[in-house]
Amino acid sequence: MRRITLYSVGVAALGAAALAALVAWPVGRTPEPIALEGNADRGAYLARASGCIACHSNFEEGGAPLAGGAPLETRFGTFYPPNLTTDPDHGIGDWTAESFAMAVRQGIGPDGEPYYPSFPYTFYADFTDQEIADLWAAFRTVPPVAEPSPEHAVGFPFDQRWGLKLWRAVFFHDPLTEPVAGRSEEWNRGRELVRGAAHCGACHTPRNVAGGRDLGALFSGNANLPGGSKAPSIRPGELVENGWTVASLAYALQTGVTPSGDAFGGSMAEVVREGTRFLSASDREAVALYLLDDEAAAHERTADVAGEGSGDTRMD
Template identity: 70%
Template structure:
């Protein structure tokens, strides 16, 4: 009995030491200096493409742009996207360019704490230093809003941020944005946007028990979006079978209208209204080209479909 108790105590001490080590173990790395010459216009465009306004603005309550988003209700609790205005207390007004780079590309706060993966930082990991400089320049122009973001409503053990270090070690992947030399410039631009800034896979890919995207189910759709919503498959074959072409998909990303005259509903409506509707036509075409694998499809399938004059909302 004494031996069993001793072994149990030793195991508990060992386990406690391991947890303590994990709690203090640093996460992330110090970024190289970010160039100060950022382009505000380009940064604002990249912010639109990245969905910043859609997630960090509470439209239902008439919240100010980027002052904190509407609650994201998930199986792990309720998460509140933070205030991204230039307020120095409640926003990011006192962040350096390097703080900003670490948060965007690594998902780590200026204090060294890992962010929850409800923040889509894994898709931004390949942003260049110039991308970060442009985004930073754009965010400095956002008027300050002195509103504190509510604390996440997350129960144990998901409220233990040190556990995110294990999550990152197990599931964090870099985005598939590297260009394919065998593809056209247009297709590769679409790949960069879809797998990077636009983070389409965040909603259109199923999740595992830990809330991580399942790589094998990439773009197959999801039945467990925040708020109980669902998303359809956006794999090329499925899109083509549903009648999507490069022209009408690019048009839908700009207007929210489908070839049948329906309108996107739910979170996709927000994505279009606050994000993709602001993108240039060539970028919308690039995204559609990539999603449809259009360069491998007969050109006859790329004809436009005229939208119906009236629209109904569909999820």
């Protein structure tokens, strides 16, 4: 009995030590100084493409732009997009360009704590220093709103942020936005937007029990979006089967009108209203061209499943 007791105590001590080590385990890395001059117009365009305004503005409730978004109800709890205005107390007014870069590319706050993946930072990991500088210049023009965002309503064990360190180790994949040799400039631009800023896979890819994307089913649709909505498959075969062409998809990203004459509803309507309609015609066409390329899609899925670039690759 004494041996069993000592064994139990030892196991408990090791478990406690492992937990303490995990809690203390630092994630992320302080970025190099962002010394480039940003262009606010380019940054505003990228912010629209990235869904910042759509997510962090609760216009339906009369909220100010970027003062905090509508709640996202998930099976893990309810998440509240925070205030991103220049208010120093409730927004990001006291941040630096470097802390902003760390948040956007790494999903790490100024306090060193990881953000929940309801913030799709994993798709922004390849943003360049110039893009970060442009975004930062744009956000610095946002009027301050002295309104705090509600705390996330997340129960145990998901309220333990140290657990996000394990999540990141498994599911923080390189978004694979880099140009592919032999492909056209337009196709590569579409790839960059779909896999990066526009983060199409965040909604149109199913997720596992841990909330990680199932890369083997990339773009095949998701029946369990926040709030109970659904996102259809945007794989080339299904798009063509449903009557989509490059022209009609580009048009829908501008107007929200589908080939059948219907209109997007739910979160996709918001994406168009606050995001894709502001994109240039060439960018909307690039997105459509990339998504409808059936031959390339098979290769892309193979690359994702193989784990090319998986892991916390962008840390500066």
